[in-house]
Amino acid sequence: MELGGVATIVLAAGLSGLLLLWDWKRQQLNRKLPPGPTPLPLLGNMLQLRGWNLFKSLMALRDKYGPVFTVHLGPRRVVVLCGHEAVQEALVEHAEEFSGRGRMPTLDRIFHGYGLILANGERWRQLRQFSGAALRSLGAGKHSLEERIAEEAQCLVEEFSKSEGAPFDPSRLISHAVGNVISALTFGDRFDYQDLTFLNLLDTIKGLFSELSSRWTQLYEMFPRLMQFLPGPHHQLLRHVAVLHDFVTTRVRQNQSSLDPSGPRDYIDAFLLRMAEEKQNPQSEFHTKNLVLSTVHLFFGGTEMVSATLRCGFLLLMKHPEVQGKVQEEIDRVVGRSRSPSMQDRQWMPYTQAVIHEVQRLCNVVPLGIPHAVIRDTRFRGYLLPKGTDVFCVLGSALQDPAYFSAPERFDPGHFLDETGSFKKNPTFVAFSSGKRVCLGEGLARTQLFLVFTAVLQRFTLTSPGDPQEIDLDPQVSGYWNIPPMYQVCACPR
Incomplete structure (x- = not known):
């Protein structure tokens, strides 16, 4: 046999041996993990992903492997929990064990574990506790949070009225209204609807969320070491975050130059005062880097999540005019048309509450949730999840758990109403997540959704320029986040 033939045989045998060793190690590692599809070397379970819609792909794997299974996104191993019972058991009954923030390579390369949302351990505990207290304090000031939201809702109504019933795209106006509320908390003021700087920020936030759900980003999440060296749209994330980072940094400098220790005006002021208090503490997490990145997280997260829900909600009401009509009847009966809606009205408006909850349920803005990680070796349903x-x-x-919703894929406010027509809480409602990592802005978001929905529907009937039955509710982009489709609306005065 020629030398080249021997070398080929040896090489093939060596590669086969390496593959067998890799498979043996994988089996040993996965022996106590939940079941799942067999991964290919390097590629993982890419072949089981359907058309880049990760949510639908995971639901298909759930049907085969059950509510708890393991999947490999490239070489990255992930345990997936599906359905109310598994999610509830992890986030509530094992809240401490599942309180870690999982890897998100696309964002980790930018934030490096700093800031409120992506932090872990003591850093997360300090920032979470402080931010919750600071936002509650700011919302209870002389100009209460509800008053700010109600005033901004009326500003949005005025902007809608300028259309005079003609079709228009409401997405930027809605984002501006929601963004102004977050801006009042984080920066101490709001921005005019024609302010070019703020409009640029809103476009940046929109672009950031679109990129986070794109195919390129999904590839980066699977193969970060490779994708960081390849050209492509996934690098746009760096530019989007840089715009937000620069804006917040400028605002921090402005606040530093005019800081009054006796009366913090906003989140930045409150953070700066805490930084001064802990100046001599070498273990403190209150420093400029965490200030800037926490503010960025609050601003872009708080703006887009609520904005996307409102945009999707108005689209659903256009497609279901009978539901919109019932909400308006309830508004007229409880609030009337001579004053603005308030949060006190909510207790007397069960149908409106049910509609808003159903909008959040069906819009499913964060279908996968933000990844968690177990902070210690954890036994869960007979499996062992390594730290x-x-x-x-x-x-x-x-x-969309069929065990708790009679028609999980259909828009039906009855999912949140009892037989008497009273509002009924549903234990599976986890639009804001649950447990220790529950959304910090849940109360703020609930207030915005109620006041904006009711303010708009008090003044306008929303109709589609085309046939309502032809309205397509499928997300414009679906990945880690669902981005609602673009559309035109006619806001007809009532």
């Missing part, structure tokens, strides 16, 4: 294991608690699977 640091990434976990997807799939919120969308709980929001």
Whole structure:
């Protein structure tokens, strides 16, 4: 046999041996993990992903492997929890064990574990506790949070009225109204609807969320070491975050130059005062980097999540005019048309509450939830999850759990009403997640959704320029986040 033939045989045998060794090690590692599809070397379970819609792909795997299974996104191993019971058990009954923040390579390369949302350990505990207290304090000031939101809702109504019933795209106006509320908390003021700087920020936030759900970003999440060196749209994330970072940094400098220790005006002021208090503490997490990145997280997260829900909600009401009519009847009966809606009205408006909850359920803005990680070796349903294991608690699977919703894929406010027509809480409603990592802005978001929905529907009937039955509710982009489709609306004065 020629030398070249021998070398080929030896090489083939060596590669086969390496593959067998890799497979043996994988089996040993996964022996106590939940079941799942067999991964290919390097590629993982890419072949099981359907058309880049990760949520639908995971739901198909759930049907085969059950509510708890393991999937490999490239070489990255993830344990997936589906349905209300599994998600509830992890986030509530094992809240401490599942309190870690899982890896998100696309954002980790930018934030490096700093800031409120992506932090872990003591950093997360300090920032979470402080931010919750600071936002509550700011919302209870002389100009209460509800008053700010109600005033901004009326500003949005005035902007809608300028259309004079002609079709228009409401997305930027809605984002501006929601963004102004977050801006009042984080920066101490609001921005005019024609302010070019703020409009640029809103476009940046929109672009950031679109990129986070794109195919390129999904590839980066699977193969970060490779994708960081390849050209492509996934690098746009760096530019989007840089715009937000620069804006917040400028605002921090402005606040520093005019800081009054006796009366913090906003979140930045409150953080700066805490930084001064802990100046001599070498273990403190209150420093400029965490200030800037926490503010960025609050601003872009708080703006887009609520804005996307409102945009999707108005689209649903256009497609279901009978539901919109019932909400307006309830508004007229409880609030009338001579004053603005208030949060006190909510207790007397069960149908409106049910509609808003159903909008959140069906819009499913964060279908996969933000990844968690177990902070210690954890036994869960007979399996052993090693410390640091990434976990997807799939919120969308709980929001569409057929065991708790009679028609999970249909828009039906009755899912949140009892037989007497009273509002009924549903234990599977995890639109804001649950447990220790529950959304910090849940109260703020609920207030905005109620006041904006009712303010707009008090003044206008929303109709589609085309046939309502032809309205397509499918997301414009679906990945880690669902981006609502673009559309035109006619705001007809009532």
